[in-house]
Amino acid sequence: MSHVEPPVAQRIQHSRTFHGDTVVDDYEWLRDKENPEVVAHLEAENAYTMARTSHLSPLADQVFAEIKAHTQETDVSVPVRLHDWWYFTRTQEGAQYPLHCRVPYDAGAVAPQIDAGAPLVGEQVLIDGNREAQGQEFFELGALEVDPTGARIAVLVDFAGDERYALQVRDVATGDVLDEAVGGAGYGVAWSCDGQWVFYTRVDDAWRQFQVWRHHVGSSADQDVLVLQEDDEVFGLGFDVSRDERWLILHAGSSTTGEVRLLDLQQPTGDPVLVQQRQAGLDYSVEVDGDRILITHNASRVDFDISWAPMATPRQEHWQPLMSAGEGERILGVDAFESFLAVTMRSGGLPAVRIIAKDGDGYGSPRPVPVEGGLRAVRVGSTPMYDSRTLQLLVTSFLVAGDTYDLDVASDGAVLLKRRHVPGFDPQQYVEERLWVTATDGRSVPVSMVRARGIQPDGTNPGYLYGYGSYEIPIDASFSAARLSLLDRGVVFAIAHIRGGGELGRGWYDEGKLLAKRNTFTDFVDCARALIDLGWVAPDRLAAEGRSAGGLLMGAVVNLAPELFRVVHAGVPFVDALTTILDPTLPLTAGEWEEWGNPIESREVYDYMKSYTPYENIQAVDYPAILATTSVNDTRVFFVEPTKWVQRLRETVTSDHSDRPILQKTEIVAGHGGRSGRYDAWHDTAFEYAFMLDQLGATQLLNGTVA
Template sequence: MRLAAHLAGLAAVTTLFSGCTMTQTLAETVAPPLPSAPVAARIDHEITQLGHTRNDPYAWLKDENWQEVMRDPSLLKPEIRGYLEAENAFTKARLEDTTGALRETLFNEMRARIKEDDSSVPSIHGGWAYYTRYREGGEYSIYARRPASDAFNPDGPETILLDGDAMGKDQDYFAFGELEASPDHTLLAYGTDTKGSEYYEIRVKNIETGEDTGVLIENAYGAFEWSATGKAIFWVFRDTNGRPSAVYQRDLASGEDTLVYEEKDPGFFVGLGTSESEEVIFISAGGHTTSEAYWFPADELNPVLRLIAPRQTDNEYSVTHWDGQFYITTNTGGAVDFKLVRAPMTSSSREDWEDVIPHRPGTLLLGVHAQKDYLAVMEREGGLPRIVIQKRGDEARHTISFDEAAYDLDLDGGYEYHVPMLRFDYASPSTPDQVVDYNLDTHERILRKTREIPSGHNPADYVVERIMAPSWDGAEVPVTLLRHKTTPVDGTAPVLLYGYGSYGITIPADFRTGRLSLVDRGFIYAIVNPRGEMAKGYQWYLDGKLDKKTNTFKDFIAAGNYLVEKGYTRRGHLIAQGGSAGGLLMGAVANMDPGLFGGIIAAVPFVDVLNTMSDESLPLTPPEWPEWGNPLTDEAAYQTILAYSPYDNVAALDYPPMLITGGVTDPRVTYWEPSKWAAKLRAEAPKAGPYFLRINLDSGHFGASGRFEGLKETAIEYAFALAAAGQIDTVDLSKPE
């Protein structure tokens, strides 16, 4: 019976190309005016869990050999590939082709804002200045170095270490992972991913001869560290389920791998890092809310691991080596917004931890960066970041401050540990990125670079606002707005409302050149920081997860309604956009208030929450139970997730037009989630939409590789947004008959 049903489903799928059916005439199939929407076969698939039974009629879209497909997308079952190709053909004909001229214009605008032969500010290490640059027209970065004495001389002598354009030329997908020179700067280790599945290969190149040394490490997570001796590389292994689960030592002379650490709990991912002092290598293991760390001297081969503190549920910590001690950022002892403690390197217990910066409710401690005589502390208060500097042996602190209403700030590397210089990156929605070197002794700021916009950009032409939108329970939700100074605030402007809202990740008020193509056409670009992020501290995150997850969705809707109330726009004139967990947000708000939105862009959306959180084999499922709950064992978690999971709550609602994307090799949000969601939307709400599904058949979570290929995908999304806002009429977004 199952086989017969499957074959019937396969027959249904194979009739979908160009939207024709077996009953159509030959003439109709040869030149249809436009393809109709594909209709996926419905094959009953019952799932019984905690005494509850549900039917998932599109479960067949998940290839049971998905692990192999991640590594080789050509292995995808023909019937699944056929359906996805039919969806892509529909989207191309109905959306991409009908916005062709506009998409080309948008692409050319966005490309014209990119300095094609751009280069990074060099980072100085061991007598060399390392940097990346692009050639005119190049898709991928070139990694190069010059002598440190010529660090800031663009005409100084250059050695090209890796040429991304040459390496990615014949690949459907190409991305660099980590790149790092050996301690004596004679070798270069680097990772590459050619599938988008985030399985990296690590190779080692002789810098002087340019030759590959023959070192090949496979199934790597991308993270690695050199031994201080230069004789070994410590690297993170990614298992068959895609989880970073172990650390190995690769002996470069023998080619042998020795296990250093293995994590047995599938809910914990393994990480690896070297201290700024380069004296210590850390191995971390952690889930979303629990962590544990070990260390060993960087020059120790076949190391003996030293525990910093044993794992405790819902206790997090991260470690920096400074002034001969460990400085630890932690939430131990009820420090919700984290505090900074220190401990002797001989300690392996929290009992030895001494407060350096005590817990301050409302001031979120994000992390620290060490230079020999200074410690830089990243904080966020009132939604805005800042850097606080402390000198060794001196309790006095000073703050690096900024004046704009909303901005983004990040600490960067750039100098060796003994140099009293700190590098940071600054930007705002209207101010292009700046790279600043800060003299820790004199407090002098040296502007090393401002992002160049070749087609021109005047920050004074734009208005940046930061408002607080009251949510359903009175909580104030931060919203950052960017608009052109000529855009009226009278309810006529369309708004692109962007949101994420999970894992404590706060979407920054940064600068993105692509947004200007919407803003210059009269859009207001709005970034919402709902609960589930940490814009207002760690409690803001806690209030948007597990059984409080719906706060995230309600906050986003409240922000949209507040913009309507204040005259920025009107109902049905907001285009919502989010990706990954932000795609979950898109699916949830579509179910809760579809009439608020004129369109929805859901990129690689995490919408099949109940099924995914019930599948222990998927890479992220066990580590994410602390975020969403475990519906395999917890009845309350099952009911909570079932109540909001977008896929499980699709109904006959008047959904707005949607553009939904995914990638076949995506290990984070598997391709079948957006595919199943689109199929169910079309089946349950056929007179709403329309729904456009676009699946990358050769890439993963981050879409097409290459800086210009990525712009083409953004151009498709923005063309859809303009069409959904009624600003172009070349694409038919009317409801299906």
Template sequence: MKKLPLFAVALITFISYSFNKIMERKIYHWPANVTPPVAEKKPKDVGMHGDKRIDDYYWMNDYFKKGPDSTEVVNYLNAENAYEDTMMGGLKTFREDLFKEMKARIKEKDESVPVFKNGYFYYTRTDEGKQYYKYCRKKGTLDAPEEMLLDVDAMAEGHNYYSAAGFNISPDNKLLAFGVDTLSRRIYNIYIKNLETGEIYADEIQLTSGGSAWANDNKTLFYTEKNPATLLTERIKKHVLGSDISKDVVVYNETDHSNYIGVGKSKSGKYIFIQSQATMSSESRFISADEPNADFKIFQPRMKDVLYDVDHQGDRFLIVTNWNAKNFRLMETPLTKTTGENWKEIIPNRTDVLLEGIDVFKDFLVVSERKNGLLQMEIRNLTNNDHHYLDFGEPAYAAYPGANPEYSSTTLRYNYTSLTTPSSVFDYSMTTRDKQLMKQQEVLGGYDKTQYVTERLYATAKDGVKIPVSIVYKKGLTRNGSAPLLLYGYGSYGNSMDATFSSNRLSLLDRGFVYAIAHIRGGQEMGRQWYEDGKLMKKKNTFTDFIDCGEFLINEKFTSKEHLYAMGGSAGGLLMGAIMNMRPDLWHGIIAAVPFVDVVTTMLDESIPLTTNEFDEWGNPKNKDAYDYMKSYSPYDNVDKKAYPNLLVTTGLHDSQVQYFEPAKWVAKLRELKTDNNVILLHTNMSAGHGGASGRFDYLKDVALQYAFLLALEGATPGN
């Protein structure tokens, strides 16, 4: 690598010095004498097991429950939005500048790497100034004329929110099934389009999860139906084109409300699978895709604390399972003998490697694993029994199989990214071992990855466990504790937070921020035990790990309490609420996005969407031990009279995962009890849900709000 000339070093030093002086000089002053909303208190006892637990703000769920205080709820949320607008009023221009800055890095007119399947190349493209995508294909060769399958920009006109998903082409390439959600509750209506005539059939299937599976007769479609109240996926139904949808046959009905269900097709195209899965157990059913009227057969009856996932390859089924295997193992079984006693081990359980999944090809098997917190991919050649690993060469990264729908292919499409490497798509020849970069996310404006540094560090938890921390910052950082640092975390459901690139994040890094990810327990970065040590009656490990990571970064002089910020969303919002209660002195500011903060009350109410699916994650508070433990960390229940850090909370009125009233109640209680003069802001998107705005640019307004909040706390004002 070439060294910078002395004048360049001097220039970077001068810019860094000048920015620090600006940050010292220009302090954003929150408007004084502005009174925040005060929510009315209507005490309700929501305790059990002899515990009196008074919730003064329980009435805020009335909009969701269609109760008598529905209008009052909306008025309160609007008042909070007005207060946020006033408090952030002096940053309006700055937010607009941040939005334009981030938007300017996006290549507006762009096209995805084409994916070949069953004779066609499929791809998406975007047009300048447009929020959505156009789904297209070309027959046989990329030089063929383009067929536009869906113009989502046109379809979304007139909608505040629009999501199209579950695209599914029939085996004869003539029909497209797709789902549409216009409310952001993740309830999709499925439509079927004739790709030869352009006709949208009258077969509109409502209340679905959006996905579907075609039988090989090109007229039978299997889909998942949702309960409109609980949003649980309860039934798999079968629709025959042109028939009365109200008479669609139920082919599977899930009676255990702890389970999610779905339907899909093997890559080979030979089988249709129904998967029913809870947090700790699962069950599969299957039929031949050539026999849509056959009865689904149980692959292996569900077993306590056993997860298994099935795919088809040649004359066998492959099973990834944790049956007698903490970190999962790979097994096989004949097509005619699918129950557990017939399973034969291919890859054993390993204490230091988590087997995450497989990608099946006719002559190859790609095994996705996680070792030392990092993803790796093993290629197995089934014709000569050779196997090898791909080399990625960075200390912190994310790599995973991409779109590989063609069963007979010898090429692996995989995606790669790191904290400094933009999202990249590679094609890898599994026979010659040659790889080709097909596309890398273009960051407009002259991004130079050599100007940023990424590291993989390890914090020590209070019980001695080493917690991985991925970190990125602009080159030239002086580690004297003066830099602002944003620490991100999640730590639930076994979801691992990998080190990925974000062009938006450059707006923080270029202004002197350090960005770090705490790979805390409750995720699965370090194996299955990592997850199990951060759930149920060990959930507090998640929170203390995050706190220990924050203290580690301070001790390593990356930042200080006066400049340390934390961010998490959904279950990561629970993390934010918990660390605020446990160590409010450690953070200068916190962003809690769509936060799950009223754990006990929500888990006691089975009418709230998805509650019953969560018992294996958090516990069932109808059991006293679980109730007591959950109450001991639930952010809402543990708000107290003390000083709290500055706080920005975001939510969506139509959120299907964490209902709006949890963050709203939390903010109201914090306002009532906190003893400091720090700011608390609640921003409710009145037309969106858990994922925020649906357009590819509109969501940047939410990011600009978050970044403006952080930068204001660091002294940034318009012009910085």
């Protein structure tokens, strides 16, 4: 290991004052990415990290090789029919990005058997991500929508990672760009039924999607028409298209309240029609079902119901009950088809699907889609045709890499369309299970765990605990080829399904937000202690990882219980939360007040957030080794947060930095998700795992091989 001193940022005094409390922050100047001194500091941090980890290159190379060996690099997705075409994606060995392709639909024929290595007769490539990315350090395809004739596509492309997109219309046959007048678009693109118009969104200075625009293909963007604007800074605005492609579903929403309008795409220059005016706390979404709408809402139950109403009279007073959530269930949404409905929900802490058959003008009783036990989760896959009599289903778990089924809704018969092939992976060599941990306040917190078969709770194993716990987003057990590199070295891997997430419904989320946010952090600490107390993990061999809001979690738990963790990876971490939430001009801030509270208006919220925000609560005690990763173009969590955090950690904690380094790795051209190519992403994961495994003393494979 090279002996080199870490970069030390200069101090430039900066202060903020709220509620009579003044906080001095000498590193706030690091926010300006246009400042050459800031760029030089980030580059110095990268150089320091590379010097401190140079001895890990063989291990990182080995982990990368393992990820690659466990991936079928040349592969093809399950074909999905939309009108006259079967659509699918290809990946090719050595290529960073997928190809988006299609072949003609043969009426009456079954889905084509597509060769992963060779194109079919009549196959068309709509977008080749590798060609798009040539000469670019970053590439993301934000959307791809085919026009009603099938001859053109509308795409959103990003070459910086800042999630601001260029909208292009292209000719499928020639690949020519027919229209690129619109730049700086947000998420979402949709066609009018006549193919003359495309709809898109724009963001404001705080990166809030607040407008929907209509663009006439071939015209100047100066002639575009504003369809809808959302003026409430707490609300965002977006849209979907109904499965019958007739309606643009415009959804304005905060984390607690929704409002939906419908625009007839057969009359694209008309005005949107309001479904139900917003009411504080009424959260609802809409699916179109012929001449009816289906409403998923919380008007009566915290975990949501489904109602229906005539399209002609959509207001709440006309909503008719259709389905309620049962005990321990949370309804997430409903997909409408000509002969049935598919309800997406959570049950028993896992994703689940219910089918409701249509009976004339009515609806039948919900029936479950059966799934084998354990941690297997079932979700609705891609079934774009409204008149489909089958439903694509996806089944996953820690040990199920990805099974795609076609469910015949009338007979309940399911056909396996594709089982994701993972070279060298035998699920029988591993064990997955769920634990329940009693939290400090008595609540039972689920933990999903996977390990190599033969690993026993003898108090000697290395462990790896992952967490998130915000925005009602669940982190479910899912397969990862990269994770096999941990399991094959004897690491016990677990996910803590802590409060603030959505694993156990809206109430589980409510117990981990606002003035109950500390539950998120203490739940994670309780889960970590349980893994040690139960003997699954050695007391000095536990790693932790969280990203984004999960990075806030990492910063909070190392302040609460630094002695529990040997090493922590904080990815794009939201570790300077109070500073950010106090500035409504920053991206996403105003909309976050329903998640964290508004510390500008409330002294109680200010004091509460200040008590846990990681940057302001670092202690002068021994901490674990820490790796913070970030990207300069990240709009969601600015790179300045981990940059400041790393500086303050180094100057405060008492750890031996030669043994437990505090490192920062910054991507100069990337966004919230890191680098965009799959091989680049594997290299990043391999580096992160190598750092963690080295700290855990788990570099040796269980079969005796040493990297």
